Amino acid sequence: MNKKYTNLEIKFPGExxxxxxxxxxxxxxxxxxxxxxxxxxxxxxxxxNTEFLNDLQLQLNQISNEIALGEFEEIEEKNxxxxxEKEVPSIIVSETLGIxxxxxxxxxxxxxxxxxxxxxxxxxxxxxxTKLCCQVLEEIDLKNKKILDAGTGTGILSIVSIIYxxxxxxxxxxxxxxxxxAIENFKLNGVNNQIxxxxxxxxxxxxxxxxxxxxxxxxxxxxxxxxxxxxAIDTNGKFIASGILIEQEDNIIEKARLVGxxxxxxxxxxxxxxxVFNKL
Numbered sequence: 029m030n031k032k033y034t035n036l037e038i039k040f041p042g043e044x045x046x047x048x049x050x051x052x053x054x055x056x057x058x059x060x061x062x063x064x065x066x067x068x069x070x071x072x073x074x075x076x077n078t079e080f081l082n083d084l085q086l087q088l089n090q091i092s093n094e095i096a097l098g099e100f101e102e103i104e105e106k107n108x109x110x111x112x113e114k115e116v117p118s119i120i121v122s123e124t125l126g127i128x129x130x131x132x133x134x135x136x137x138x139x140x141x142x143x144x145x146x147x148x149x150x151x152x153x154x155x156x157x158t159k160l161c162c163q164v165l166e167e168i169d170l171k172n173k174k175i176l177d178a179g180t181g182t183g184i185l186s187i188v189s190i191i192y193x194x195x196x197x198x199x200x201x202x203x204x205x206x207x208x209x210a211i212e213n214f215k216l217n218g219v220n221n222q223i224x225x226x227x228x229x230x231x232x233x234x235x236x237x238x239x240x241x242x243x244x245x246x247x248x249x250x251x252x253x254x255x256x257x258x259x260a261i262d263t264n265g266k267f268i269a270s271g272i273l274i275e276q277e278d279n280i281i282e283k284a285r286l287v288g289x290x291x292x293x294x295x296x297x298x299x300x301x302x303x304v305f306n307k308l
Contacts, residue, residue, distance in 0.1 A: 031056065032072075032102055032103070033070050033071065033072060033073055033102070033103055034070070034071050034072075034073050034074040034075070034076045034100050034101070034102050034103075034128040035068050035069070035070050035100060035101050035103065036051070036068070036069050036070075036071065036076065036097065036098075036100040037066055037067070037068055037069075037098030037099050038066065038067045038069060038088070038095065038096075038097060038098065039065060039088060039095070039096050039097075039098045040065060040066070040067075040088075040092070040094060040095040041065065041092075041094050042064050042065050042098075042257065042264055042299075042300065043273065044091065044092055044094070045062070045065075045067075046065070046096060046157075046246060046271060047091055047246065048067065048088070049062070049067070049097060049253045050246060051087060051088065051091060052069065052084075053203050053205065053251040054106045054282060055069075055071075055084075056071065056072070056075055057069045057070060057071050057141070058070045058072065058144075060295040060306050061116070062154065062155065065239070066098070070249065071104055076100065076155070077173075079182075081097060082188070084097065084256035085097055087281075093247075102191065106194045108291055112171065116129045116132070116136045117132075117154060118132045118133075118136055119154050119159075120136075120138065120243070121158075121159050121162045121163065122138075122163055122166060123138070124138055124139045124166065125138055125139075125140045125141075125142070125162055125166065125188065126139055126140070126141050126142070126146070127141075127144055127184065128142075128143065129140070129143065129144060129145050130143045130145055130216060130259065136162070140191050142184060142187050142188060142217060143213065143216040143217055144182050144183075144184055144187075144210075144213050145213060145216065145298065149234065156297040156298050156299075156300040156301065157244050157270040157271050157272075157300050158184055158185070158244060159297060160270055160295050160296075160297050160300065161185055161242060161244050161268060161270050161302055162184070162185070162188050163295065163302075164260050164268050164302055164304055165185065165188050165189055165192050165242075165268075165295075166192060168195040168240075168266060169193075169290060170189055170192045170194045171195075172193070172194075172195045173193070173194050173195060173197045173238075173240055174194070174195060174197075174198075174237075174238045174239050174240075175189045175194045175196070175197045175198070175238060175239065175240045175241075175242065176197075176198050176199075176200075176235060176236065176238040176240070176242070176260060177189065177197055177198070177199040177242050178200065178230060178235075178241060178242065178243040178245060178257075179200075179201055179202075179230070179242070179243065179244065179245035179249075180200060180201050180206060180210050180225070181198035181206055181209075181244075181267070182203065182209050182210060182213055183199060183209070183210035183213045183214055183223075183225075184213075185242050186199040186214070186219075186223050187214065187217045187223075189242070190217075190219045190222050190223065191216070194240075195222075196220075196222060196223075196224070197222065197223045197224070198223075198224045198226070198236055198238065199223055199224070199226070200225070200226040200227065200228055200230075200233075201227060202227065202228060202229045202230065203227075204227065205224065206255050207227045208210070210225055211225060229250070230245075230249065230253055230256070231253065234256075234259075235256055235257070235259070235260035236260065237260060237261075237262060238260055238262070238265070239261070239265045239266070240261070240265055240266045240267070241260055241261055241265075241266075241267050241268070242268045243257065243267070243268070243269050243270070243271070244269075244271050246269055246271050247272045247273065247276045247280065248294035249271075250269050250271065250272065250280060251279070251280060251283055254283055254284055254286075254287050254289075255287050257287075258287040258288050258289060258307065259272075261305055261307040262307065263308070264306060264307060265306075265307045266292075266302075266304060266305065266306060266307070267284070267289055267303075267304070267305040267306075267307060268302065268304055268305075269284075269302070269303045269304075269305070270300070270301065270302040270303070272301050272302075272303065273299055273300060273301070274296055274299055274300065274301050275299075276301075277294065277301045277303060280303060281303065284303070284305055287308060288308045289305035289306065289307060289308070290305060290306045290308055291303060291304070291305055292304045292305060292306050295304060
């Protein structure tokens, strides 16, 4: 007998997307599809009951009353796999870089191809902040550099860093789902021997010394850890910060200057920004 799954919709204003994703990261979901103002989250059918749904809605209400649970549908394992694979897209980041799950990798005609299987996690490379960070990694000199990927997620930015010449990457996240998925993706791309992967909380660890820090995480987490990032980066090293809305960038730039960063460049895509700093 095929296993049965439940796909649950979570609807929200677009600017709350990253916060919603972060808030559900510890739930026992099997997969997640990101749309602009909606997530479709897949669970084992046995997980979903009235108590679970009520608790989840209360949790989301603590963020905003504009976040609501939508429709849910029950499907069997065969259909779940087919639907999931059909929905996960291939992404063209630039003329030279594409990202796709392994079953769609042949759709890419780019010189560099990154395989990301997000089946036990979220993050396919389609989000604006991921694209912006990848574009920056293409543009700056990574040759022989040691890089820290803070909040690695599915591991995309660590993999791209190796592709563009980094000597070594230290990646970390505080969520078990991320660690499991990143391990798989590092192996799929043949870079697992060049990336050190750790699980810890950014607020609780002293970061290692590196040439470049990449932090594609929530803006308020970046802000409260600017001092730690600064201490980790050698003089004339680089700090790449994203997960930041355009309306938040002036605050981050001002606070970053107070801890020894000088803004070199910024890029925008829709409402999102990536900031590139030099460590003085």
